[in-house]
Each structure stands twice: as structure tokens, then as C-alpha cells.
Amino acid sequence: MPEPGSKSYDKKRARRRKEAERSGVPDKNANEAANESIQQDPRWRTSGPRTERGRGPKGERPGNE
Numbered sequence: 001m002p003e004p005g006s007k008s009y010d011k012k013r014a015r016r017r018k019e020a021e022r023s024g025v026p027d028k029n030a031n032e033a034a035n036e037s038i039q040q041d042p043r044w045r046t047s048g049p050r051t052e053r054g055r056g057p058k059g060e061r062p063g064n065e
Contacts, residue, residue, distance in 0.1 A: 013038055 016034035025033050055061050 009038070 013031075013034045016037055017030045020030040020033045020037075021027060
């Protein structure tokens with residue numbers, strides 16, 4: 001799943017930015033419109049930490065009490 005900042009995410013954002021510009025969205029707002037449309041799509045949302053270490057210190061993780 002592509003994450004914000006990845007190459008595939010940036011390519012998708014650029015395509016959506018062009019689509020927004022062609023549909024009449026002002027140039028300065030097209031980037032924000034593209035980011036919002038991608039973030040609303042569940043396939044392009046971040047998946048969270050990929051490893052146990054990414055969840056934080058072991059004593060501070062949810063469920064470890």
C-alpha cells in the first residue's frame with residue numbers, strides 16, 4: 001500500500017492534480033484538492049507501523065500493562 005511521500009503516491013497525486021486543474025480548480029488549490037481526494041480513498045491511507053518496534057517502546061504500547 002503506497003504511503004504519502006512514496007514514488008507511487010506522488011505519481012497518483014500529480015495525476016489527480018492535473019485532473020483538478022483541467023476541471024477548473026485554481027492552480028494554487030489543485031495540490032490540496034489532489035491530496036484530499038487521495039486521503040479519502042481507503043486504498044491510499046497509511047497502514048500504520050509495520051513492525052513491533054514501530055509501535056513505540058515496549059512498556060508504552062497499548063495493551064502492555
